[in-house]
Amino acid sequence: MFKKILVANRGEIACRVMKTCKRLGIATVAVYSDADRHALHVEMADEAVRIGPPAAAESYLLIDKIVEACKATGADAVHPGYGFLSERAAFPEALQAAGITFIGPxxxxxxxxxxxIESKRRAEAAGVSTVPGGAGELASAEEALAIAEEIGYPVMIKASAGGGGKGMRIAHSADEVKEGFDRARSEAASSFGDSRVFVEKFIVxxxxxxxxxxxxxxxxxxxxxxxxxxxxxxxxxxxxxxxxxxxxxxxxxxxxxxxxxxxxxxxxxxxxxxxxxxxxxxxxxxxxxxxxxxxxxxxxxxxxxxxxxxxxxxxxxxxxxxxxxxxxxxxGWAIESRLYAEDPDRNFLPSIGRLRRLQMPAEHRGETTVRVDTGVVEGSDISRFYDPMIAKIITHGSDRLAAIDEMADALDRVSIEGIRHNGTFLGALMAHPRWREGALSTGFIAEEFSGTAVLPLDDDTRLRMAAVAFAEEAREAARREDFGPHPAPNPAHLSALFDDGSRVDGHVEHAGAGWRVTLDGRAIVVIRDDAANPRVWVGSLDGAPLAMGCEHMVQSTAFSFRGRRASVRVRRPRIADLTALMPEVSAADGGKKVLCPMPGLVVSLSVKAGDKVDDGQPLAVIEAMKMENVIRAERSGVVKTVHVAEGASLAVDTVILEFE
Structure with missing residues (x-):
């Protein structure tokens, strides 16, 4: 058995590999770029070696740097994790030449x-059923178009190297084939250093x-x-x-x-x-x-x-x-959810920044299991240089619905501040009837969540949120009694105003260790666990355990539960009546400026000042977290000014260009 293993990766997979190594009594070595100097995988390892600047091409993708780190630390084997060098044959060859074992094929x-391309040829030779399409490298967009016309639309243009959804484009027409060919080649070259692509039939x-x-x-x-x-x-x-x-x-x-x-x-x-x-x-x-x-x-x-x-x-x-x-x-059955640093309300664009708060559900094993694989801790930075994954949450149960329900509860216990994330969206997936029935396809998200990343508020969730909101208001009022001369009435009559325009009326009163909330004639005993995460309400409603996202704002409380969100204002009934008469403030017009929707690098610009553009026409390509995002015109017009240049690094809402 090996004595020391170097993990040639970063983030959650590096930490995952190190956990097994430590259990087996094998020493570990981490490698890190300047961006990962204080990363969790560096802290977990027995030794750590700096290998270069933040860009992966200047650090994690340099084979000679990894070999040097092995020699410097005496590592006798290397685990590559996934991504980076894990699927490059040159890597195990270089390790073998240096007398180091590669933990992989x-x-x-x-x-x-x-x-x-080669794997498809080998599969056909082995008698494995394969997808119709060209098995060879495409030399041009015209060649891709010819194959697409032959096998019929839709088609998939795919990078020959790598994976993770990068260098892949679905095309439904000749124009989409041409654009997809260019984007797939560019993304493949950027992510894997290999621009070869091929085309095959996309199964509907x-x-x-x-x-x-x-x-x-x-x-x-x-x-x-x-x-x-x-x-x-x-x-x-x-x-x-x-x-x-x-x-x-x-x-x-x-x-x-x-x-x-x-x-x-x-x-x-x-x-x-x-x-x-x-x-x-x-x-x-x-x-x-x-x-x-x-x-x-x-x-x-x-x-x-x-x-x-x-x-x-x-x-x-x-x-x-x-x-x-x-x-x-x-x-039994197991489910995994990928918790990403991305903004579901802005078409899932990447979100970067510091994790000012990070609390995950507690891991446990038993009748059901919750496992959390992560490479970050509270205070870690989510960088634009690497994959946007924060953590993987994995649950196990006796059957599929048991695993799904455990996952739904685990997601409701996530608390993150500092960046946007997809936790509520994952909760919405767990609650969606079609997902729970197992009626799946790769088009599920596009079909069921077009234009939204949450589920509409239902009556049951509205009552749960109102009950918690009333109990929290009563708890805060009781706390204020200790500091002032204005005792809260008991019972207190309250109204919950939801941001969808709905309203729930009821009253709340003391009930032993908690509060009795009466809504629509139904009395609900609400008890909170005061030791819980302050951004997650944990307790029980009528004895049934409940975890619910609960962020207190100045005038309202933001709740999230099972993929549903609501902002709730608790008021006295008379104040609620008057509030309903107040005019709503509409959002300001964004004007004629095109803003960068996420932090990233300007890969290319498709227009210049004076150009006429049509609705939907590409304006620029922004690369963020190894994915290329096409910025398109939302209306026809004439470009007045282009404010950025190719190669520029942009922050969120940086002005890219203006229309006349």
């Missing part, structure tokens, strides 16, 4: 399967299902069942689960057998994932193979009880697999 398997209403495989250096390969990753946005996975609600035992066995056959064909000898696209009738087609650990690996670990990082380490050390295929059986 052999270079030949990486080269064959890490390249999407598809589901994304993948098989986890595990091999050793003795020719043994098994699969650890499937994961479904159909809940995606911009081709980036948001929610994953294991097993899949689509598959039956027959299809599961067929898909697993094909994945194992492909892995054996390339002599695969570590953890990896064979990804398939399936239609709603469970017909499936090979997409690609990821020759590394996947972001969503925890759901497989919770369902099978196998520590995949440990098995990778043992395989790299030459040990044979400790499990047979017959021993792999699913136990």
């Amino acid at each position: 052999n270079p030949g398997a990486i080269e064959a399967m890490g390249d999407k 209403d598809p589901r994304h299902i993948e098989i986890q495989v595990l091999g050793d250096k003795h020719g043994n390969v098994i699969h650890l069942l499937e994961r479904e990753c159909s809940i995606q946005r911009r081709n980036q996975k948001v929610i994953e689960e294991a097993p899949s609600p689509l598959l039956d035992e027959k299809v599961r066995a067929e898909m697993g057998a094909q994945a194992v056959a492909l892995a054996k064909a390339v002599h695969y000898d570590s953890a990896g994932t064979v990804e398939f696209v399936a239609d709603q009738h469970a017909n499936f087609y090979f997409l690609e193979m990821n020759t590394r650990l996947q972001v969503e690996h925890p759901v497989t670990e919770l369902v099978t009880g196998v520590d995949l990082v440990e098995e990778m380490i043992r395989s790299a050390a030459g040990e044979p697999l400790r499990l047979t295929q017959e021993e792999i059986r699913p136990n």
